[in-house]
Amino acid sequence: MKAIAYRESLPIEHANALLDLELPEPSATGRDLLVRVQAVSVNPVDTKIRRNSAPAANQAKVLGWDAAGVVEAVGDQVTLFKPGDRVFYAGDITRPGSNAELHLVDERIVGFMPATLDFASAAALPLTSITAWELLFERLGVTPDTEGALLIVGAAGGVGSILTQLARQLTRLTVIGTASRPNTQAWVRGLGAHHVIDHSLPLSEELKRIGVPAVTHVASLTQTEAHYEQLIAALAPQGKLGLIDDPTGPLDMRPLKLKSLSLHWELMFTRSMFETADMAQQGVLLNRVAQLIDAGQLRTTLGENFGAINASNLKRAHALIESGKAQGKLVLEGF
Numbered sequence: 001m002k003a004i005a006y007r008e009s010l011p012i013e014h015a016n017a018l019l020d021l022e023l024p025e026p027s028a029t030g031r032d033l034l035v036r037v038q039a040v041s042v043n044p045v046d047t048k049i050r051r052n053s054a055p056a057a058n059q060a061k062v063l064g065w066d067a068a069g070v071v072e073a074v075g076d077q078v079t080l081f082k083p084g085d086r087v088f089y090a091g092d093i094t095r096p097g098s099n100a101e102l103h104l105v106d107e108r109i110v111g112f113m114p115a116t117l118d119f120a121s122a123a124a125l126p127l128t129s130i131t132a133w134e135l136l137f138e139r140l141g142v143t144p145d146t147e148g149a150l151l152i153v154g155a156a157g158g159v160g161s162i163l164t165q166l167a168r169q170l171t172r173l174t175v176i177g178t179a180s181r182p183n184t185q186a187w188v189r190g191l192g193a194h195h196v197i198d199h200s201l202p203l204s205e206e207l208k209r210i211g212v213p214a215v216t217h218v219a220s221l222t223q224t225e226a227h228y229e230q231l232i233a234a235l236a237p238q239g240k241l242g243l244i245d246d247p248t249g250p251l252d253m254r255p256l257k258l259k260s261l262s263l264h265w266e267l268m269f270t271r272s273m274f275e276t277a278d279m280a281q282q283g284v285l286l287n288r289v290a291q292l293i294d295a296g297q298l299r300t301t302l303g304e305n306f307g308a309i310n311a312s313n314l315k316r317a318h319a320l321i322e323s324g325k326a327q328g329k330l331v332l333e334g335f
């Protein structure tokens with residue numbers, strides 16, 4: 001089968017940063033589905049692993065976690081899916097990735113694709129939807145009745161693009177998204193944010209400008225170290241700070257004490273990595289997202305289609321992600 005992989009950790013400009021390879025086809029056992037991949041999306045985690053985790057000597061590592069495709073075969077313990085089903089999922093970071101024509105994934109972390117979307121539009125969604133859903137409803141504990149204001153830092157990115165919609169559509173929170181450029185600001189408004197502020201300006205002044213002096217919840221999605229002190233200042237007493245990124249250095253927890261602020265980590269790979277007892281919740285939430293898409297309450301976050309799934313197009317997508325200027329999700333389709 002065709003697959004895109006790497007053998008050495010190299011800067012994305014290097015000719016061998018990603019390679020077009022021919023690899024043996026896997027086969028499904030146990031609870032695994034064998035999926036014929038139709039479209040994938042690229043996430044910052046793909047680029048972080050490519051740069052920081054070199055495969056063992058003579059090995060090739062396949063990246064890519066988001067996928068949309070068709071079930072080709074199922075393992076002997078599979079109960080939820082059958083060959084021919086159209087599925088979308090974000091996979092498991094401990095296993096080979098989805099940048100391959102055929103891919104294995106545990107059925108418990110898979111959802112049925114939204115009926116109203118094509119493969120590319122569906123592939124944009126799973127990893128970021130799981131992250132945003134778990135962060136908002138499970139880690140920050142927001143319910144449909146929660147009142148207050150949510151500040152989303154990096155709202156035009158992959159995670160922000162779906163989190164903004166979930167918060168606006170499914171809660172009573174006032175949703176404030178940050179974006180620094182005219183096109184990303186317009187994108188965040190289009191996703192339903194009540195207010196858009198600029199993360200390149202002092203956040204306290206920006207919040208004053210929109211008449212929201214303090215927020216009850218923060219989702220710090222990127223560059224947390226650059227905004228950390230300002231986020232603590234922006235939070236109301238007993239507020240909640242949610243993190244998903246990889247701060248470059250240690251974060252001092254002591255300033256959280258004065259206002260009894262709580263810190264909440266989200267990692268969407270935790271459930272699959274540790275095979276937690278509630279791992280199948282990710283399949284459940286993907287099916288819920290698909291229903292909300294089909295009901296017209298959420299829309300795809302696809303920002304740009306980079307064309308066929310090959311090393312050359314994937315390198316362009318990795319480069320854009322690494323620039324920090326992605327708007328919505330970057331998707332590739334077909335081999």
Ligand SMILES: NC(=O)c1ccc[n+]([C@@H]2O[C@H](COP(=O)([O-])OP(=O)(O)OC[C@H]3O[C@@H](n4cnc5c(N)ncnc54)[C@H](OP(=O)(O)O)[C@@H]3O)[C@@H](O)[C@H]2O)c1
Pocket residue numbers: 043044045127128131153154155156157158159160178179180181184185199221222223226243244245246266267268269321324325326327328
């Ligand atoms: N823990 C998890 O489970 C999990 C899951 C998914 C992602 N992540 C991590 O979360 C981070 C965000 O992921 P993503 O997919 O949303 O990234 P992304 O799509 O690459 O984010 C791009 C956005 O970041 C914004 N941005 C750039 N510089 C910024 C700054 N200094 N302050 C605030 N925003 C800035 C940009 O907005 P402007 O162009 O308007 O400046 C751009 O729209 C990454 O580190 C990723 O690895 C973690």
